[in-house]
Amino acid sequence: MPRESMSQRKTAGRVMHEFAHGELKSGRGGKAGKVKSRRQAIAIALKEAGASKYDGKRANKRNFAKSKRDSSRAVGGKNARTATRRTPKQRHASASNARKAAARRR
Secondary structure, three states: OOOOOHHHHHHHHHHHHHHHOOOOEEOHHHOOEEOOOHHHHHHHHHHHHOOOOOOOHHHHHHHHHHHHHHOOHHHOOOOOOOOOOOOHHHHHHHHHHHHHHHHHHO
16 A cells, blocks of 8 residues: 555544544444544544545545645645734734834834
């Protein structure tokens, strides 16, 4: 079996982290309940990472792409927003702090 890429290992690590914290669910949409078996968690992790021994190349590629698309910003997903949104009050405070810092440097 070929070695996993760094991003595949990262995905598998995230899934195992979910399992360790009791957040990993099985079944379509997580409706089947929590995963209690470590072996099942490993199987889910490999499937999501696109490194399953039992799926074909095409299926693995599709699974990995789906997992990348659905992941959040915290784990480096593709659909994450680039920057957090700031309120007008926060923007004003940031600009004010920048001006004060510039004045201190002079």
